[in-house]
Amino acid sequence: MQRSEEAPQTAIRMSGMTFAAVDRYQDLVYRTALTVTGNVPDAEDVMQEVFFRYFRSHPVFESETHERAWLIRVTVNTGRNLLRSAWRRKRVDFDPELLVQSEEQSRDSRVLRAVMALPEKYRIAIYLYYYEEYSIREIAELTEQSESAVSQQLSRGRRKLRSKLGGAKA
Amino acid sequence: MNLKHEIKNAYDSVHAPQELTERMKRELYQKDYHEMEDELTCEAVRPAKPHGARYVFYIAASLALCAGLGLSVWSLRDQRTDYKPGTNVQMPAVSDVDAATEPTQNVTEPPAA
Structure with a gap:
């Protein structure tokens, strides 16, 4: 396979949006995840999943309010799915x-x-x-x-x- | 202090672990890097698409389909049985025919003019 020198620069450009979102909303997502799951390990898993989903879907938002609402909704749903999951690890309360x-x-x-x-x-x-x-x-x-x-x-x-x-x- | 302020103060003390954030960024970067690398590599290696050959193939396939359809319609036309009203009329029973053709005894002759 051929290697390209352009990849790192493009990667930085593409990841930039998600990195900015992580910096801006990490506490919001973590607090929401912690509230839904009630324990730290699950909250960390949920936070990771939410930002990976953000990265994969590259959502376009009308405003910051819209972006916050999207993140909260995805975090709540991801957290609830995790709570329902049969494979969930043993719960360690916050x-x-x-x-x-x-x-x-x-x-x-x-x-x-x-x-x-x-x-x-x-x-x-x-x-x-x-x-x-x-x-x-x-x-x-x-x-x-x-x-x-x-x-x-x-x-x-x-x-x-x-x-x-x-x-x-x- | 009211409940709202207490809850606000309590949640203000909760922050995402910095270690987790950094690890997540590293993983995102690596994922992004590899995806972009694959995309760029695929573009460089991918051979030119045979546009002309593809169109010729589509046209030939369409013509073959039309010809096949035409032939099948033609053969159906040859095999069909046309509706002829005379042939489908049920013949009357022989006894009925005889009865109708035999001269009857009680036929009254029309009065001579």
Whole structure:
């Protein structure tokens, strides 16, 4: 087979788009994946799969909002597929204590643990609503559910979270 | 502090592992490199397409198909049995014919003028 000197330059050009997306959205995808799967190894697998899919499909987006929504939807679906997979590795639950370095972070880890202890559907609704600040209608579109289902998940998730955190007010 | 701020602060402390990001970029680059290399190599090695021969083949195949179709239609035309109303009329029974042709005894002659 003949070798070409043009390949590395072209590869850099072609990978550039995905690299920029990785740099910009790595935390978004990782947080979403962690919220869906509830554990670090699965979240890492999901993140890798999402960016490989991004790389393979070279999607064209109308705006940054559209791109974020695409990434969240793909991450949620990939994570759910992984959770359903029979070949999934033994689950190692997320340990927020690994993040703890100060008193403030200790409080954050308590909140994270409480969120991660919720059932998967409540976690996703809580994360997208409170952290990503999506509306109920947008969450319904992203997670392919009805608005009433999302609304119910939010109110139940909030109630459970409050009881776990000892009555924090929303 | 309300729930929203607590959740925001908690998630702000979660970041994608840098090691994973770097490894992923390396794998993406290698994948991209090999795919592009294959594409470029294939383009260089691929022989010129025989456009003329292909068109001649298509035309010959079309002509052969048309000829075959024409011949089959022609042969069907030769073998067909034309509909002739006279031949398909059911002949009456012999007894009925005899009865109709024999002169009857009770025939009344028309009155002579």
